[in-house]
Amino acid sequence: MIYTIENNRIVIYNKKDFVPKHILECGQIFSYKKIDKNCYEVYSADKMCKVFEQEQCVVVETLNVEYFVNFFDLKTNYEEIKSKLINNHPFMQKPIEFGAGIRILKQDIFETIISFIVSANNNIKRIQKILFSLREKYGCKNGTYSSFPTLKQLENVTIEEFKQLGLGYRSKYLYNVIKQLKNVDLEKLKNLSTLELNNFLLSLMGVGQKVADCIMLFAFYKQDVFPVDTWIEKVYCCYFEMQTNRNIIRKSLLKEFGNLSGYAQQYLFYSQREQNFL
DNA sequence: CCCCAGGTAGGCT
DNA sequence: AGCCTACATGGG
DSSP: OOEEETTTTEEEOOOGGOOHHHHHHSSSSSEEEETTTTEEEEETTTTTEEEEOOSSSEEEEEEEHHHHHHTTTTTTHHHHHHHHHHHHHHHGHHHHTTTOOOOOOOOHHHHHHHHHHHTTTTOHHHHHHHHHHHHHHOOOOOOTOOOOHHHHHHTOOHHHHTTTOOOOTTTHHHHHHHHHTTTTOOGGGHHHHSHHHHHHHSSSTTHHHHHHHHHHHSSSOOOOOOOOHHHHHHHHHHOOOOOHHHHHHHHHHHHHHHHGGGHHHHHHHHHHHHHHOO
């Protein structure tokens, strides 16, 4: 990725490998706002940036330049990943063309855990609404926006209070997870293997295999995971004309894509959800 | 009234 | 281990 840093800006020159719409609307992140056609505000933990397109480049404007260089995964060569995927799996051509500008974000661990627990059996509009409510109610006011609440800030929130945000039966999950995470050093989890991390995440209330896979992919940058949700289920059943359960689909797709699973999943998810490309 | 949304927990074989 | 179902909430 070719980019320069000037004061409070990251300027990205190869636009085809960085399309804000693809990156933000492919379902990996919920905390962003579309300001207008080519301008977004993106919130991650206690930080934020503004992303907008110009003729020759994309600009990320932020007070936390280094954080967002990492966040947007600017040091990874997506051109190479995409051509590998297409060469090894020709049917990926169309999904990759459709989501050509996707990048897998490196998101905050705590925020990602909470966000994807909220996402279960829920729709994206409502997930976003709930997560912004969490920010406004329990996070720190930070000028124009509220930061995502820390574990400490959620420690004394009751199940009833979560319910008032529209969390429904997931209120109990959040309440319990916050208790479970109280004595865990999240940063240290980065040292675990995919399997070890998976087992830990599955021990959290409200985290099943799909949510665990999302957390590993979006917060731990594990690539050998393949989150299977309703959309991927549709993709799979259309391609292979098979009705089967999600665990078998997951194993089958992991075998198919190996260490590129995480990337493949995002292209397939995005194109399926946006346009029913089949 | 139904079905669906980035599914999971708990209970049953 | 695997299969079944209830589950909060809001939108179509």
